[in-house]
Amino acid sequence: MKIRDALKRDGGAAVTVSPDESVAEAARRIDEAGKGLAVVLDKEGVLLGILSVIDINRGIARHGARLPELPVREVMNPKFCACASDDAVEAALERMTEAGIRHLPVVEAGRLRGLVTLHDLLRLRFDEAQVEGEELRRYFFGAGYH
8 A cells, every 4th residue: 555545545635834824823723624733835835844733832832922923934843754655654654653753744846745644544554454354254265266
């Protein structure tokens, strides 16, 4: 299975924000979407970083009451893990586990193609394992293999 399979199945929608947008506006958009982060894109759509609720919490600790008015670029994380749509789901899961993250932007030629979550990828693997298990049961008991 490839990341593109997860994007086709789950849509890969991401909250996107501008680096010039206020943290307050970005936080509102993240909250309204029921997500845990936003992807920060420049005007050309190039992925610049991630703004997670953890980044916002750290911003409160560092900037206090000034945080809501600051631009996203001041608190976003420019160091992020990403994957490509041709990457194997297993490789993406391993990358997420090693980095301790739950969201992975899908990037092609520097442009955002979608966002996959740990939940998306685990559900895809679970469904695949169920199909494989059913095939093994049918083979073992001879159903459809005569």
